[in-house]
Ligand SMILES: Nc1ccn([C@@H]2O[C@H](COP(=O)(O)OP(=O)(O)OP(=O)(O)O)[C@@H](O)[C@H]2O)c(=O)n1
């Protein structure tokens with residue numbers, strides 16, 4: 261059996277700023293989206309047969325041309341994304357073939373530097389029977405829950421908290437049911453599965469899978485890439 265991947269890449273990158281949508285911002289001379297695609301392709305154990313990328317409306321043709329050299333024999337489909345991340349994923353999911361796929365990965369273009377081993381851990385856990393799998397890392401800040409005026413109402417026990425990353429991996433029927441359920445406000449796909457009562461498994465993520473969100477993250481990305489190119 262094989263894997264399909266969805267890359268939501270249709271966001272504007274408002275927190276990053278600048279004129280160019282975030283997925284097209286360059287690090288080390290290549291767009292974040294290109295780095296993300298290369299990362300998924302490098303995870304050979306995943307056997308990626310289909311890749312659906314959701315992009316800002318109007319950029320579908322350009323992106324198809326730009327990504328084609330990187331996908332090899334993986335089938336590439338590029339669609340216009342929606343208003344929210346979950347809308348972009350849902351639209352892309354409609355194009356994922358039903359036959360022959362045992363795992364669907366959903367991977368942010370903004371987490372462009374996830375290492376191969378983290379991707380392969382997610383796929384392996386889905387193939388071992390988990391219905392929904394997220395890569396996770398320990399939280400290093402103390403997290404506070406706050407009320408409407410910013411007052412602290414609780415300090416959760418940090419040892420019970422993790423920060424989750426992408427790619428998140430799913431049994432295809434579960435991801436389809438999760439997106440069909442019509443839950444609004446979900447910031448990741450695992451949350452949609454949780455709403456169905458599906459158990460979500462965590463596997464070890466990676467600090468390199470950080471999300472490029474704010475301007476300083478581009479500096480970190482450049483440094484990470486420079487270090488990788490040295491080894
Ligand atoms: N309508 C949207 C919003 C986000 N995304 C994608 O979802 C991933 C995670 O979103 P985030 O990092 O929040 O990106 P943006 O929405 O672009 O950032 P911001 O909230 O700062 O505008 C990104 O790869 C982004 O392109 C998407 O496909 N469609």
Ligand SMILES: C[C@](O)(CO)[C@H](O)COP(=O)(O)O
Nearest residue numbers: 345368424425426447448471
């Ligand atoms: C999917 C995600 O990257 C997991 O951490 C995250 O939830 C995306 O959130 P964002 O606020 O839309 O960047």
